[in-house]
Every structure is written in structure tokens, then in C-alpha cells.
Amino acid sequence: MPYWRLSAFYFFYFAALGTLMPYWGLYLQSLGFDAFAIGSLMSILMATKIV
Numbered sequence: 001m002p003y004w005r006l007s008a009f010y011f012f013y014f015a016a017l018g019t020l021m022p023y024w025g026l027y028l029q030s031l032g033f034d035a036f037a038i039g040s041l042m043s044i045l046m047a048t049k050i051v
Helices: 004-032 035-050
Strands: none
Touching: 004 035
16 A cells, blocks of 8 residues: 555656646746746756755
């Protein structure tokens, strides 16, 4: 049973990540962030996935 729960968790985690990431930059742009700040925030988000 733990196999199914873990695989369901990863499925929904990466599905949500893949759904929201393309719009994260546009959302930050609508809040008034400049291109450097948006790039920095997106790179920090991706770097935490590596670590």
C-alpha cells in the first residue's frame, strides 16, 4: 500500500507543478516584478527541487 500512496503523491505533485509553473512568471509580472526578479524566483524554485 505505501507504494501507491507515494506514487499518487508524486503524480499529483508534478501534475500541479507542471500546471502552475508556466503561469507563475505571468502572475509575478502582473504583480509588478521585473524580469530579473522573476528569473531569480523561478530559478530558486527549480534549485530547491534539485536539493
